[in-house]
Amino acid sequence: MASLPTTLSARPLGHRELIWLAAGFLLASVPHLSRMPMWISVLVVAIAGARLVQLRMHGTRPRKWLLVLIAVGATAGILLQYRTLFGRDAGVSLLVVMLALKLLETRNQRDGILLGFLGCFLLVTNFLHSQTIPTAAYMLGCAWLLVASLIGMQYTGPWPGWRQPVRRAGVLILQGVPLMLVLFLLFPRIQGPLWGLPQDAYAGLTGLSDNMSPGSLNNLILSDAIAFRAAFRSGIPAPKDLYWRGPVLWDYDGRTWTAPRIIQNTSDLPAGDSPIEYTVTLEPHNKRWLFALEFPGVRPPRSVATRDMQLLSFTPVRTRIRYDMVSSAAGAYGADDDRALLMRSLRLPADTNPRTAAFAQELRRKFPDDRNLVAEVLTRFRNQNFVYTLSPPLLGEHPVDEFLFETRRGFCEHYASAFTVLMRAAGIPARVVTGYLGGEVNPVGEYILVRQADAHAWTEIWLANIGWVRVDPTAAVSPARVERGIASALPRSDPLPMFVRGDFALLQQMRLTWDSVTYTWNQWVLGYTPDRQRRFLSQLGFSAATWQTLTFMLMVCTGIALLIGAVLALRDLRRAHLDAIKAVYDRFCRKLARRGIQRGSAEGPRDFAQRAGRQRPEIAGAVAEITRLYIALRYGAESRPEQVKAFKNRVRGFDA
Amino acid sequence: MPSPLNAVTDQINRIILGKTHQIRLAIACLLARGHLLIEDVPGVGKTTLAHAIATSLGLKFQRIQFTSDLLPADILGVSVYNRDTGSFEFHPGPVFTNVVLADEVNRATPRAQSALLEAMEENQVTTEGETRPLPRPFFVIATQNPSYQVGTFPLPESQLDRFLMRIELGYPDAQAERALLNGMDRRDLLGSLKACLEPEGLARLQREVQQVQASPALLDYLQALINHTRQAPEFEHGLSPRAALAMLQGSRAWAYMDGRNHVLPEDLQTVLPAIVAHRLTPAGEMRSTSRNDLAAQLLQQVAIP
Numbered sequence: 001m002a003s004l005p006t007t008l009s010a011r012p013l014g015h016r017e018l019i020w021l022a023a024g025f026l027l028a029s030v031p032h033l034s035r036m037p038m039w040i041s042v043l044v045v046a047i048a049g050a051r052l053v054q055l056r057m058h059g060t061r062p063r064k065w066l067l068v069l070i071a072v073g074a075t076a077g078i079l080l081q082y083r084t085l086f087g088r089d090a091g092v093s094l095l096v097v098m099l100a101l102k103l104l105e106t107r108n109q110r111d112g113i114l115l116g117f118l119g120c121f122l123l124v125t126n127f128l129h130s131q132t133i134p135t136a137a138y139m140l141g142c143a144w145l146l147v148a149s150l151i152g153m154q155y156t157g158p159w160p161g162w163r164q165p166v167r168r169a170g171v172l173i174l175q176g177v178p179l180m181l182v183l184f185l186l187f188p189r190i191q192g193p194l195w196g197l198p199q200d201a202y203a204g205l206t207g208l209s210d211n212m213s214p215g216s217l218n219n220l221i222l223s224d225a226i227a228f229r230a231a232f233r234s235g236i237p238a239p240k241d242l243y244w245r246g247p248v249l250w251d252y253d254g255r256t257w258t259a260p261r262i263i264q265n266t267s268d269l270p271a272g273d274s275p276i277e278y279t280v281t282l283e284p285h286n287k288r289w290l291f292a293l294e295f296p297g298v299r300p301p302r303s304v305a306t307r308d309m310q311l312l313s314f315t316p317v318r319t320r321i322r323y324d325m326v327s328s329a330a331g332a333y334g335a336d337d338d339r340a341l342l343m344r345s346l347r348l349p350a351d352t353n354p355r356t357a358a359f360a361q362e363l364r365r366k367f368p369d370d371r372n373l374v375a376e377v378l379t380r381f382r383n384q385n386f387v388y389t390l391s392p393p394l395l396g397e398h399p400v401d402e403f404l405f406e407t408r409r410g411f412c413e414h415y416a417s418a419f420t421v422l423m424r425a426a427g428i429p430a431r432v433v434t435g436y437l438g439g440e441v442n443p444v445g446e447y448i449l450v451r452q453a454d455a456h457a458w459t460e461i462w463l464a465n466i467g468w469v470r471v472d473p474t475a476a477v478s479p480a481r482v483e484r485g486i487a488s489a490l491p492r493s494d495p496l497p498m499f500v501r502g503d504f505a506l507l508q509q510m511r512l513t514w515d516s517v518t519y520t521w522n523q524w525v526l527g528y529t530p531d532r533q534r535r536f537l538s539q540l541g542f543s544a545a546t547w548q549t550l551t552f553m554l555m556v557c558t559g560i561a562l563l564i565g566a567v568l569a570l571r572d573l574r575r576a577h578l579d580a581i582k583a584v585y586d587r588f589c590r591k592l593a594r595r596g597i598q599r600g601s602a603e604g605p606r607d608f609a610q611r612a613g614r615q616r617p618e619i620a621g622a623v624a625e626i627t628r629l630y631i632a633l634r635y636g637a638e639s640r641p642e643q644v645k646a647f648k649n650r651v652r653g654f655d656a
Numbered sequence: 657m658p659s660p661l662n663a664v665t666d667q668i669n670r671i672i673l674g675k676t677h678q679i680r681l682a683i684a685c686l687l688a689r690g691h692l693l694i695e696d697v698p699g700v701g702k703t704t705l706a707h708a709i710a711t712s713l714g715l716k717f718q719r720i721q722f723t724s725d726l727l728p729a730d731i732l733g734v735s736v737y738n739r740d741t742g743s744f745e746f747h748p749g750p751v752f753t754n755v756v757l758a759d760e761v762n763r764a765t766p767r768a769q770s771a772l773l774e775a776m777e778e779n780q781v782t783t784e785g786e787t788r789p790l791p792r793p794f795f796v797i798a799t800q801n802p803s804y805q806v807g808t809f810p811l812p813e814s815q816l817d818r819f820l821m822r823i824e825l826g827y828p829d830a831q832a833e834r835a836l837l838n839g840m841d842r843r844d845l846l847g848s849l850k851a852c853l854e855p856e857g858l859a860r861l862q863r864e865v866q867q868v869q870a871s872p873a874l875l876d877y878l879q880a881l882i883n884h885t886r887q888a889p890e891f892e893h894g895l896s897p898r899a900a901l902a903m904l905q906g907s908r909a910w911a912y913m914d915g916r917n918h919v920l921p922e923d924l925q926t927v928l929p930a931i932v933a934h935r936l937t938p939a940g941e942m943r944s945t946s947r948n949d950l951a952a953q954l955l956q957q958v959a960i961p
Contacts, residue, residue, distance in 0.1 A: 582873070582961075601959035604921035635871045636918040 011109045013153065015055055018106065020149035021115055022048055025103055028123045028142045029096050035129060037081055040093050043074060047100040062104055071101055092125045109153055116150040133521050144169055175565065182557040188547040189530040207285030208246045208434050208455060213256040214395050214403075217413045217434075221390060223452040226283055227436060228291055229519055231447040233277040237293075239438040240482050241329065243458070243470065244291045244450060246435035248308040250344055252424075254352035255399055257417060257432045260344075263306040270295050270333045275326045281522065282321050288312040291435060291450075293327035294470065300325065307341070308431070309333065309468075320522055335467035342462060345429040353400040353421060360425030370428050370463055377422060378476040381415070384408065388415075388478035412481070415473040416457040429462035433470070437482065444516040456481075581633045581644070588626055588651045605630055626650050661861070661913060663852040664712045671708050671845050672701050674832025678823050681930050682709060682797075684913055686858075687865050688905035690820020691776050691796040693761075693934065700825045702799040704842055706757040709797065713858055714851030715754035716791070722764035724807065728771035732781050746788075751775050754791055758798040762808040769815065772796065776818050793858055813935070820902045821927070822934040824948075861912075868908040869918040876961045877921050878903055881928070884958045885936065890950070892937035899935050906931050921960045928955060 013021075026048055033041040047070075054062075074097045075085070082090035099122060102115055123142050126135060148162075148169035155165075207227065208220070228244075249257035275297055282290060290300055290311040299305050300323035303313045313321075348357075367373040387409045395402045395414075400421045403414050410418075416432050423430035437456035439448040458472040475482040534544075542549060589599045589608075597615055599608045609627035613620030629647040632638035661683065668679050682705065685692045694702045703719075710717035720731060733749030750756065751772070758772055775781050776796050780789050798819065801808060816822070828836060839845075853861075870878075878900065886894025895903075906927040911919045929951040936950050 602925075602955055602957070604925060604960060606920055606922050631918075631920060634873045635869075635920055637869055 012107055013109055013112045016159065017112060017149065017153050018055055019052070020145070020152055021106070021112055021119075022051060022103055024142065024146040024149050025099060025115065025119050025122070027145060028119050028126070029099070031126050031129065031135070031138070032092055032096055032122075036089070036093050036096070039077065040074075040081075040097060044096055044100045047104055051104050051106075061107065067101055067105055071098065074098075074101075088125075088128050092122075092128070095122055095125065112153050113150060116146055116153070119146045131526055133518060140173075144173060147172055178561050179558065182554065182561060184528070185533070185536065186550055186554040186557060188550045189528065189533050207287060207452065208289065209287070210247050210249075210259040211256050212249055212413055212417070212432065212434055212457060214392075214399055214410075214414060214417070217455050217457060218390060218411060220452045220455040221411075225452045226515075227285070227450045227452050227454070228280050228282040229442075229447050229449055230281075230439070231279045236441055236448055237276060241293075242436075242438050242448070243294045243456075243472075244436040244439075245294050245296070245309060245433060246289050246291055247433075248306075248310055248460070249432040249434060250308075252348060252417075252421065254349045257420075263308060263310070265304045266307045267305070269297050269299070269305055270328055273328070275328050277324070277326050279322060279324050281519070281527075282317055282323070284318050284320060286316050286318060288314075288316055290317070290323065292325050295328060295333055297326040297328045298324075307334065307337070320526060322523075322527060332463075332467040332469045334462070335465060337462065337467070342429045345431045345462065346424050346427065348421065348424050353398045353425075355398070355401040355405055356418070356421055357425045359404070360422050363422075364426045370461075373426055373428070374423075374461065374471060377419065378471075378473065381419075381473055381476040386410070386415075386477045388412075388474065388481060412474040413457045415477060416459050419471065419473040420459045423459065423461050431460050433458055433460050440512075442512045442516055442519075444512050447519065449512075449515060581630065581647070584648050584651050585630050585634070588630075588654060591651075591654055592623075622650070622654055626654060660853050660857060664709075667712050667849060667852060668705070668708045671842060671849070672705050672825075673835050673839075674828045675701075675705075675825055678825055679705070680910075680913060681821060681823050681927065684906060684909035684927065685821040685823075685930075686713070686793075686795055687861055687909040687912065688820055688902070689793070689862055690902060690905065691798070691818060693816070693819040693822040694797065694799045694825065695802065695822055695934075696799075696825045697802060700827060701842075702825060703757065703759055704846065705825070706755070706797040706799065707846055708849060710755035710757070711846070711849040712852050713755075714853045715793070715795075715858070717755045717757065718750040718753040719757040719759060720750050721759045722761050722768065724763055724765060724809075726764045726768040728768055729783075731768065731771050732775070732783050735784055746783075746786075748788075749781075751781060752788075752790060754793055755795045755797060758796055760801060761798040762800040762811055764809065766809055766812075769809065769811065772798075773815055773818060793862070813937070816934045817896060817898055819934065820906060821930040823930050865905070865909050865912045867917065868912050870904060870908065871918065873961065874907075874919050874921065874924070875904075877958075878907075878924060880961055881924075881954060881958050884954060885932075888957070890939060890953070892939040895932060895935055899932060902931050903928065925955055 026045075029044060033044065075094065078090055078093050078097070079085055082093070084090050085094055095118075099115065099118055102111070102118065106112055106115055120143060123139055123146070126139055129135075144166070148165045151168050151172070152162075152165040209216075247259045250260050251258045276293060278293075280291065290303055290313055292311055295309050296305065296311055300311065300313075302315075303311050303323075305311055363373055363376060367376055385408060388411070389409050390411060392403075392409045392411060392414060393407045395407070399414075400418045403410055403418050404422075420430045420432050434455070434457045436450045436454040437458075438454055439450035440454075441447075442449050456474070458470060458474065460468045461471055462468050472482060533550075537550075538544075542553070585605070592599070592612060595616070597612045603611075605627050609623050612623045616623075626647070629643065629650065633643060633647055665676075665679055665683060668683075669676055672679060682692055682694075686709070694705065696702055707717065707719075720726075729749070731749050731751050733747050733752065735744040735746050737743075738745045756772075756775075761769060761772070775790060775794070779792070779794050780787055782788075796819075800811070827833075881903070882895050882900050885891045903924060907919045907924040910923040910927045911917075914923065929948060932954070933947040933951045936947055936954075938947070938950050
């Protein structure tokens, strides 16, 4: 067993130690490298590579001025790239570059230990980008390697093989688990994520937006990213009832539908007979919409409800949030909406889609009753060879005209748009509602998984004395979309994300299990909010815990954990003392080995001393005395500090 | 070496010539309260050695010649009907003594061999449903012929394990042999031996052996050796905990005879072949290795921690 020294030294590091360090550093920065600008990634890999080459070729230490030059240049480059040195991306880039430079000049143990600890710090910054289970597992692996290389640097005796430091690191990490749990459970929580600081954290989030034009939903359909999950209290409703309401689009410019900027709030939410209770866990999408089944019966905390039945959070949703919802399957709402509001949902831009307008007038003459008119349009959709497809032909200047009378191939947004225009042209107030339809039931976790691919658009029309009623023209064209989901409605030739189609049963099962695990992780680890913490503590009998009680409990628990650790460590103290004696003896043996007297691994100290004495009679006396002290300290009952000191001094003064 | 022991070894060395190391091992074995197995071809002085040890230590001595028709009763004793008292009377066998010399133990049948074993392990004898304690101290010094000789019942591993040490005497070197030829008759010399210790003296020495310190570092080494035999492929099976205890006691006794109160790795290395060679069986590629080589190899392969 190799022994551990007691003091930090300027001992030069060996090849093995430097390679371990470099590997730990590179593995910790690999996720960053893919996210940083190309030139930084290349620079970092080049510096690390240069260090390894230098190691191989026994090259000289790089000049100080060169290091300073690279450091200043890289800092300037980062400043130019990001216009700042702070914030998540610029800060992490700077850290990675500087650590790479540190690796280049690392020579001795002190530098190595510093680099090891900074590597751990770098590791943590990966969580600024991703907090998933695979990330956590990868980080754990990197941390293990870094700890193992920190331990590996401490060996002064013969190298015990890579297993021992790796095992020690594992034990060390396991010993830290109780402390980690205490800190996780009891450290006072801050609302929102700790790293929600920089603005650039929200680039690249996908989701529905406040406008819709032909083709804009298609991109969403191709994404199997998760929009939200919903767990129902009692039974999951049929897919055709799962209309998750999102942005409501009022204004049409002949091509694009847009949501109004300002909408009146309302506190009058419909209360139906059969409320559906469920909990939504919404992924961040950087917009204010909170999705709920039609029609929402309550308002989630920190949000408002609008007159057109949208739920808007006070602030954009930038972290995963959870809210409890009650929806009622009420058929209609807003029968008493005022004139101005209805006028707005009749507006059409002039000089667009003339054939549609003419067709609507014709229908109006034939069917004075609104309901009959709607029925007629839907019948036409059903019977006139309209096709539901993800890849419709491009539409020109009058998109609705072209779609209704020529191409007849489209996606839900085409149908919703065309139908709404038709209704407005016929004098029926109408608007487009976007959101999600259906979702995938996860039998593993008993919840519904709604992906971006489930995005949908439908129409709402206002009927006198009844109010706003949902009409989904897509249902007329492709009932399968509504009843069985997107995958069964589209022709097989249309591209869809693999996971949405669900062809492979085993894959599907694995995927659902994995999603269930992720859901639990999100709920209990990432979603461990102050609220959850309070609930958890009240289950333990500490109701209304303030941060003072939390801090107190934290200190008590940490103290207990440390005390147990200390008791266990003290039991090994005599061992450590023995190991220190052995380390000094090893140093003595190395001194002799340098003079060509090598101790065999199975050679006892007395035998070795006799042999050394025979080989070099002039040092026989010194060797015998050191060996006598060593034997007395390590194998005898001797342990007086002055004897230990005498032994150390003699070894230090020994010169073979 | 403590002076009474010096006298003992000197005296034995005068009878068995040129076998100083083996004699020391034999004495160490008895100090460690273990039984001794001497294995060699006939005529190298096995019996003489056993006799000399017993006499020098001042112990009562009995010799049992093991033959293929030896019965347990011949070892343990029998109950004989006494007509005067009208009851059975137990006539103790030769085992009721301090030192039993079981000569050529592998010539007897396993049934007779196992009769000796209870006595060795438990220091007691059970015959006809009655358990009788043996005198203390109680040692068995067994001699055996190499097992390839005709008419032998080799001792099974389980019985070999009960002997703390096994030593081989080997032929004397030319100088010692010449001294033997020039000297007096060995039987006459044996008669002239005197006890160098009183019976309580041996018990005291044994207690002192127990006081010899085995440091954690030494125990680490011992356990490393044991673990190696349990893991390395060249051993059929690993050493037993009994063997581990034997190694500890044996090296304590050796350190004590060397005049030290703590055990050195060298002590363990010195006694190890005598203690483990008869307990190890080579396996795999090493099958043709002799047991003594196997023990030497074990010492080579395990580093001193």
